[in-house]
Amino acid sequence: MPPPQKKSLSLFGLAAFAIVSLFLGAYYRFPSLDERPMHTDEAILAMKSAEYQATGHFKYDPKDFHGPGLHYITRIWSRLAGWDGSATWTEAQLRTVPVICGLLLLLTTLLLRNALGRLATGYAMLLISISPMMVYYSRYFIMEVPLVLFITLSIASLWHYSQGGGRWWLVLAGFSIGMQHALKETFVINIAAGFLGFAATKIMVGDFAPKISGYDIGASKTRAAKPWLWVILTAVITSIAIYSGGFKDWQAVMDSALTYLNYFERSGGSGHEKPWHYYLSLIFWRKDGLVWSEAMIGGLGIIGMLYAFLGNHMKQPARQAFLVFLSVYTLALFFIYSFLAYKTPWSILSAQHALTLLAGVGAAAISSSISGTFLRFAFRIAFGLGLYHLVSQTNHAIHKYAADSRNPYVYSHTSTNLMRMLPVLRELQKIAPDDNFNVLVINRDSGWPLPWYWRDIKSVHYTSAVPEKIDARVIIAEPEMKPAIEAKFDGRSYHMQDLFGLRPGVFLNLWIEQSLLDRYNLRKEQEKQQNPQP
Structure with a gap:
């Protein structure tokens, strides 16, 4: 005799899952946002945001930096949030933007509750709230988490329209797709994976059977004529409006299309080449002194x-159609990104999120299929231990190893050692006589993220090559440049400080003019005498 059919999770139970997940999500995303040094990408994006805030105009670079x-x-x-002028912005303030997007992404899972199932939705939200990869990049001022938010919102909107929702779901889907293009040009990979998932579903399962959803906004008795036209037009208008700065800069709109010529070149690696299994290792097993794994999410996702x-x-049948779509979509994303030689760990975040949604489905399928007190207890213990393992990695990822190369989510990150240089320059600026203070930074990447940290010091100049004079x-440069630099001192006396780490494999020397260094040492000696150590 088959086991009795279990009732679906109640709305109260789903609400409890949502509240706990939101609490955990906020708990791991908000604290100590300024603890980690700014990554080069974060610093560049922060400067561009500050420039846009100050001028009201965004200058789009089709070769890099995204939309x-x-x-x-x-x-x-x-x-x-009532921030002051961009000159006073802090790292913690800027990083609240992806944090808020990460929490909204968590809540967006509720829009898929009928597609995934309530219990699966609850499990998925719980896993998203504590996933080390998801938490780490929700604290990173880059466009990846906002991109995943709008990708998920577009999928949820199209699902609701397929279930009898009104044309406003199409408008929301189009807006979300337009925002994806405005955030990062690589959204086309998700569009391609989505089409593959839709085609596979039509072939294997059939159409999405309509079923009125409880989250309908603007449902109507009549279906929208040419629904894809509603999506496409809204997406195009949204993208053009943002790229053109309110239909003013049409060159940026043209460049946003031409930029794909650059992306074809970059797909070959451009210094970021990784083996095909790199992304799979991020999910299942990666060891570099420490073991990192989201195998629980990967296994449940399978x-x-x-x-x-x-x-x-x-x-x-409609739910199966969605789950088949989501499965093929996820596999397509992993396949495409694994095929491309160019790989960075955050690039796979949309696929990891889709896999986590499927992990919620997997957990719910196991939970619903087992019967007996002992088996249910064993499942809950196993699931709880898996959550504990994820939480312990999340704690390591965002605190102790937040900028450590042994953390697999840390990629070409700014060294914490560089932070020792920042207060030194501030002290030198204070004691420089007659406001005669100028700094030269020579680095192949123009010293990033230093321009962010020293953005208020107008006398700091950045270059990628040793100048003629x-x-x-104060001079800051890579050790390899030492002979060329010291040959241009022209009789002036400098003292070279110890090495500072910029990021893995890249170091900086600090030269201070002797007279300025003497003033600095004298100031330190006076401070020591005034505040003797007990």
């Missing part, structure tokens, strides 16, 4: 895929 979406979102949030194809969906009182 203006993140900067528009930052501007809106800065006004809502079970969720199997359930999509092999589970009993006789009474819910050097007259700066």
Whole structure:
């Protein structure tokens, strides 16, 4: 005799999952946002946001740095949060933008509760709230988490329209797709994976059977004529409006299309080449002195895929169609990104998020299939231990190893050692006589993230090559440049300080003009005498 059919998770139970997940998500995302040094990408984006805030115009660079979406979102949030002028912005303030997007992404899972199932939605939200990868990049001022938010919102909107929702769901989907383009040009990979998932679903399962959803906004008795046209037009208008700065800069709109010529070149690696299995190792097993793994999410995600194809969906054909779509979409993303030679750890975040949704499905499928007190207890213990393992890694990722190369989510990150240089320059600036203080930074990448930290010091100049003449009182440069630099001192006396780390494999020397260094040492000696150590 088959086991009795279990009731679906109640709305109260789903609300409890949501509240706990939101609490955990905020708990791991908000604290100590200024603890980690700014990554080069974060610093560049921060400067571009500050420039946009100050001038009201975003200058799009089709060769790098991506679209203006993140900067528009930052501007809106800065006004809502009551930030002061961009000159006073802090790392913690800027990083609240992806934190808020990360929490909204968590809540967006509720829009898929009928597609995933309530229990699966609850499990998925719990896993998203504590996933080391998701938490780490939700504290990173880059466009990845906002991108995943709008990708998920577009998928949820199209799902609701397929279930009888009104045309406003199409408008929301189009807006979300337009925002994806404005955030990061690589959204086309997700669009391609989505089309593959949709085509596979049509072939294997059939159409999405309509079923009125409880989250309908603007449902109507009549279906929208040419629904894809609604999506495309809204997406195009949204993208053009943002790239053009309100239909003013049409060159930026043209460049946003031409930029894909640059992306074809960069897909070959451009110094970021990784083996095909790199992303799989980020999910299942990576060891570099420490072991990191989201194998629980990966394993449950695979079970969720199997359930999509092999589970009993006789009474819910629309739900099976969505789960098959999500499975093929996820596999397509992993395949495409693994095929490309160019790889950075945050690039796979949208695929990891889709896999986590499927992990919720897998966990719910296991939970619903087992019967007996002992087995249910054993499952809860195993799931709890898995959550504990994820939480322990999350704590390591955002605190102790937040900028440590042994953390797999840390990629070409600014060294904490560089932070020792920042107060030294501030002290030198204070004691320089007659406001005669100029600094020269020579580095292949123009010293980033130093321009962010010293953005208020107008006398700091950055270059990627040794200039013909050097007259700066402070010089910061890579050790390989030492002979060329010291050959241009022209009789002036400098003292070279110890090495400072910029990022893995890149170091900086600090030269201070002797007269300025003497003043600095004298100041330190006076401070020591005034405040003797007990």
